[in-house]
Amino acid sequence: MSKYDLAIDPPLMNAAGSLGFAPNLHGQVDLGRLGAFVTNPVSLAVRTPAHGRRFVTYPGGFLVHTGYPNPGLSQVLRRHAGQWSRSPLPVIVHLLAQGVEDASSMARRLETVEGVIGLEVGLPKETSAEMVVALTRAASGELPVIVRLPLERVTELATAAIAAGAAAVSLGAPRGVLPVTDGESAQGRLYGPALFPLALAAVSELAHNGIPVIGADGVYSQEQADAMLKAGAMAVQLDSVLWRGGWI
Numbered sequence: 335m336s337k338y339d340l341a342i343d344p345p346l347m348n349a350a351g352s353l354g355f356a357p358n359l360h361g362q363v364d365l366g367r368l369g370a371f372v373t374n375p376v377s378l379a380v381r382t383p384a385h386g387r388r389f390v391t392y393p394g395g396f397l398v399h400t401g402y403p404n405p406g407l408s409q410v411l412r413r414h415a416g417q418w419s420r421s422p423l424p425v426i427v428h429l430l431a432q433g434v435e436d437a438s439s440m441a442r443r444l445e446t447v448e449g450v451i452g453l454e455v456g457l458p459k460e461t462s463a464e465m466v467v468a469l470t471r472a473a474s475g476e477l478p479v480i481v482r483l484p485l486e487r488v489t490e491l492a493t494a495a496i497a498a499g500a501a502a503v504s505l506g507a508p509r510g511v512l513p514v515t516d517g518e519s520a521q522g523r524l525y526g527p528a529l530f531p532l533a534l535a536a537v538s539e540l541a542h543n544g545i546p547v548i549g550a551d552g553v554y555s556q557e558q559a560d561a562m563l564k565a566g567a568m569a570v571q572l573d574s575v576l577w578r579g580g581w582i
């Protein structure tokens with residue numbers, strides 16, 4: 335277990351993948367409205383873009399497939415650790431762990447980095463409860479751990495994450511498939527306002543069962559964020575709404 339509590343005040347933050355690896359003090363987003371900054375996903379080794387990257391719209395949102403490209407933890411630290419230490423916002427580093435050893439190695443290296451107050455471990459849709467437990471325990475240490483679970487499985491796997499020592503679970507973007515041309519389809523993560531009713535239902539169920547949860551998915555207004563907080567979320571993450579250059 336970590337020796338630090340996870341407190342986000344105000345209870346809003348960006349979701350991993352929405353604002354880069356470090357806060358941009360001169361960007362379009364008013365960072366003063368956020369209580370923490372979540373980095374883009376970071377893997378231990380370099381990760382290149384997915385072959386056949388996709389961006390496909392549909393009524394109510396869009397599908398994205400990128401493969402989570404990033405330069406690897408060592409380069410991210412070299413380029414951004416100084417920014418994290420000077421950041422007006424506490425930083426939560428999102429880990430894209432390929433296994434238990436990756437999660438443990440990255441967590442230990444980040445425990446001494448100034449400005450970092452927590453870790454978020456992102457898990458894929460196909461993960462098992464056993465892997466949730468193993469990765470949560472591997473990442474746990476000096477920093478509180480948030481386990482990001484895909485929306486479509488968060489109520490199934492959240493209890494395992496909390497039992498293994500996670501400070502909270504967060505809602506990751508669900509995955510879907512859309513047709514793009516005759517006989518072809520695209521797979522990827524789904525974003526957009528259409529996800530909000532499902533996300534709010536998940537937050538309500540988890541909070542009712544005593545699971546510390548950070549809401550996300552489909553939040554496009556302060557009223558929707560407030561609804562998640564009223565339903566029991568300890569904080570709310572914003573994703574694609576921030577790409578429009580603002581927060582309504």
